[in-house]
Amino acid sequence: MSSSQRFSGYPLAKEGPDTAYIPAQDKNPPLRGLTLVIAAKLLNYFPSLAKASWKNAKLGCLKDIPELDPYDWHLQPIVTPLIADGVVQTKAEITPDLYERHPDDIAGRFFSAADYHELFKSGKLTPLHVAKAILPLITKGQNPPAKYESAWSVVKEDLVLEAAKKSTERYAAGQPLSVLDGVPIGVKDDTDVEGYISHVGRPFDPSDPFFQPATSTIWPVAQLVASGAIIIGKQVMHELGSDVSGCNPHWGTPINWNNKSYYPGGSSSGGGSAISSGLVPISIGTDAGGSIRVPASFNGAYGLKPTLHRTYTMRSSICAIGPLAxxxxxxxxxxxxxTAPNPEDPIQGAFALSVPPSPSAKKTIGIYHEWFNQASPDVLDAAKKAIAYFKEKLGYEVVDIKIPYVQEAQYAHGAWALTEAISNHTSHAVDKTRPFAGLNSCNQLLLAMASCTSATDLLRYGQMRGLLMGHLAFLWKKYPGLLVLTPTVPEAGWPIHPGDQAYGFSDGNLTMRNMMYIWLANSTGCPAVTAPVGYVDPDQGEGKLPVGLMAMGEWGAEEQLLAWATEAETYVNEVYEGGRYRPQEWADVVELGKAVE
Incomplete structure (x- = not known):
């Protein structure tokens, strides 16, 4: 960010304690099948068991850290880059470079908005052709089932065709709204779209007043619609967004088309799956604990978790709405x-537009090696090769950094996320005496355990957040423009365990491991982006497993992160041996659209 940028809420730069990173051995027993069902009932009926599980999960470990005592509580990590005096903002410019297509001959090529835009302008294809080609591939209720339906919870054919017809007419008149006009997109099933019910991954219950169609489309998605994007449907998610595997016993688990024997990641699982299948170039997700970046990584896509409240002021101190692409x-x-400023949202509307970095700006990568090196050997190999490219070919300086209490703070983030889930869910539960009764067994267990979190614990978590935000501000003062790099996920994939689809599963150890890098951006409100930088061979099934590399930037530094993601894309397309991997069952929507009568 520019040194002249003014902020509201920017933390005082203060180096945190020099703590040793000692990986802990978590002892959360994996639970599946009837064992999970029984355990969930026991924790809900016996508070003492829930409290014991809470302690075993180390969710109260911050009380034993006296270094937190001087820190104030940060219950909302809101840091806002402010609009300069006298400047009137509308929205960021879609610059000419974003209309440029990738070369046709690059390996593993995915269709982009620019591809569709050029085809629509030329008349070789129309948005209506594309919509008619996609709908039979995703609409539920067919026999046999539609091949790609697992990613989609609800598709409203009439709304899709109506929007596609209007877009086709605009192109015929030579008046497309933007490069996104007519381009198919998907939206996660916790994000309001007019005419659609937001199920939040839960089974539909007609007697529950929560399940009502939205009367309006949420601001950031409405901006895409206003630019002509066509919402093909709502996308399946992990129930309540409470884990990062993507397993959903009710709606079914979306397929990871890179390797169908692995989970797609979550909780924006349908979004990642739909991109890996080739059906849409953009999905909209939410991210409170990696729920955009984990599925993006597992599916070989790009994912951005913006600065807290950058796109929309959510009722959360950790969750942001952002794109996968x-x-x-x-x-x-x-x-x-x-990110067009919303005049009716005083927090989101106060954000200054993110500014692309100057070509002459110094480029710096920070790596906390003890933390970074906890990833599996194959992930580390791919990540380190990419970092060598950034250093040797693009001129990045790589500096050693440390971040205090990353392990203890992750436990705090987990408890905070579950506490927010409890608040959000119980606020509209029909039976307030049994608010978790309609949830799957995994969520019944998790929320019963998380209910043991006290207000004192939450304040302690807020002190840890304050410590981390001050330390990050210290790092950015020392290294302006620093990008904190880690693997996105320490494992290249999450293998599917046979039988999990019946009841779901709870594997706290693996969940915490797969979230070990992504939680920091959520806890502190910082933006972070993931990009594919390599692939590894699987232990089961057929197909490659993508490896994602993640950069976290200073508050408001999204454009810097997007520039870095573009550099990472050049690496995987042009430098990485074999280039980008495209799933074998990738759908060629363009050819399918051309075949539509």
């Missing part, structure tokens, strides 16, 4: 449109 340019297009 097949290309870095589409990620940028979606981000710029979604």
């Amino acid at each position: 097949a290309t870095a340019k589409d990620l940028t297009i979606a981000y710029r449109l979604m």
Whole structure:
């Protein structure tokens, strides 16, 4: 960010304690099948068991850290880059470079918004053709089932065709709204779209007043619609967004088309799956604990978790709405449109537009090696090769950094996320005496355990957040423009365990491991982006497993992160041996659209 940028809420730069990173051995027993069902009932009926589980999960470990005592509580990590005096903002510009297509001959090529835009302008294809080609592939209720339906919870054919017809007419008149006009997109099933019910991954219950169609489309998604994007449907998610595997016993688990024997990641699981299948170039997700970045990584896509409240002021101190995309340019297009200032949102509307970095700006990568090196050997190999490219070919300086209490603070983030889930869910539960009764067994267990979190614990978590934010501010003062790099996920994939689809599963150890890097951006409100930088061979099934590399930037530094993601895209397309991997069962929507009568 520019040194002249003014902020509201920017923390005082203060180096945190020099703590040793000693990996802990978590002892959360994995639970599946009837064992999970029984355990969930026991924790809900016996508070003493829930409290014992809470302690075993180390959710109260911060009380034993006296270094937190001087820190104030940060219950909301809101840091806002302020609009300069006298400047009137509308929205970020969709610059000419974002209209440029990738070369046709690059390996593993995915269709982008620019591809569709050129085809629509030329008349070789129309948005209506594309919509008619996609709908039979995703609409539920067919026999046999539609091949790609697992990613989609609800598709409203009439709304899709109506929007596609209007877009086709605009192109015929030579008046497309933007590069995104007519481009198919998906939206996660916790994000309001007019005419659709937001199920939040829960089974539909007609007697529950919560399940009502939205009367309006949420601001950031409405900006995409206003630019002509066509919402093909709502996308399946992990119930309540409470884990990062993507397993959903009710709606079914979306397929990871890179390797169908692995989970798609979550909780924006349908979004990642739909991109890996080739059906849409952009999906809109939410991210409170990696729920955009984990599925993006597992599915070989790009994902951006913006600064807290950058796109929309949510009732959360950790969650942000952001895009997943097949290309870095589409990620940028979606981000710029979604962040148009909302005059009715005093927090989101106060954000200054993110500014692309100057070509002459110093480039610095920070790595906390003890933390970074906890990833599996194959992930580390791919990540380190990419970092060598950034250093040797693009001139990045790589500096050693440390971040205090990353392990203890992750436990705090987990408890905070579950506490917010309890608040959000119980606020509209029909039976306030049994608020978790309609949830799957995994969530019944998790929320019963998390209910043991006290107000004192939450304040302690807020002190840890204050410590971390001050330390990050110290790092950015020392290294302006620093990008904190880690693997996105320490494992290249999450293998599917046979039988999990019946009841779901709870594997706290693996969940915490797969979230070990992504939680920091949520806890502190910082933006972070993931990009694919390599692939590894699987232990089961057929197909490659993508490896994601993640950069976390200073508050408001989204454009810097998007520029970095574009550099990472050049690496995987042009430098990485074999280039980008495209799933074998990738759908060629363009050819399918051309075949539509």
